[in-house]
Amino acid sequence: MLQAAIKVLLTAVLVVAISEASKRSTVLGGIIASLPLTSLLAFVWLYGETGDTAKIAQLSSSIFWYVLPSLVLFLALPVLLTRGFDFWLSLAIASALTFAAYLLMPAVLARLGVTL
Numbered sequence: 001m002l003q004a005a006i007k008v009l010l011t012a013v014l015v016v017a018i019s020e021a022s023k024r025s026t027v028l029g030g031i032i033a034s035l036p037l038t039s040l041l042a043f044v045w046l047y048g049e050t051g052d053t054a055k056i057a058q059l060s061s062s063i064f065w066y067v068l069p070s071l072v073l074f075l076a077l078p079v080l081l082t083r084g085f086d087f088w089l090s091l092a093i094a095s096a097l098t099f100a101a102y103l104l105m106p107a108v109l110a111r112l113g114v115t116l
Contacts, residue, residue, distance in 0.1 A: 007045060014038070039063050062116050065109060069101030 014037055022029025043056050073094050080090035109116065 003049075007041075010041060011038070014041075036063075058116070065114065065116065066102070066105065069105045070098060072101040073098040 018029055018033045021032050039060070042059065046059060047053070047056055076094040076097050077090055080093055081087065085093070
């Protein structure tokens with residue numbers, strides 16, 4: 001239970017740090033948010049709990065492939081916002097497009113012969 005609480009606390013600190021940094025500089029916030037800190041924490045937690053490096057390698061590979069559809073959000077959101085769409089509507093549309101990209105990703109990977 002303590003380990004889960006520490007995980008939640010560290011994750012919350014990370015999100016708050018990104019938010020606070022973004023208030024001062026969107027570039028700094030973007031740099032911090034783009035760092036694979038969450039992935040690094042996941043690797044550390046998984047290794048600490050299992051000691052299984054094969055699982056770490058599989059997780060890392062999965063993260064790589066599933067970062068690609070997540071990029072749809074970062075492409076669609078600024079386009080919608082700069083075209084005058086309301087923030088919440090833009091966020092909903094960009095999220096829906098991202099969700100669709102995630103649903104398509106397994107089919108794309110299968111065509112490429114990639115198994116996760």
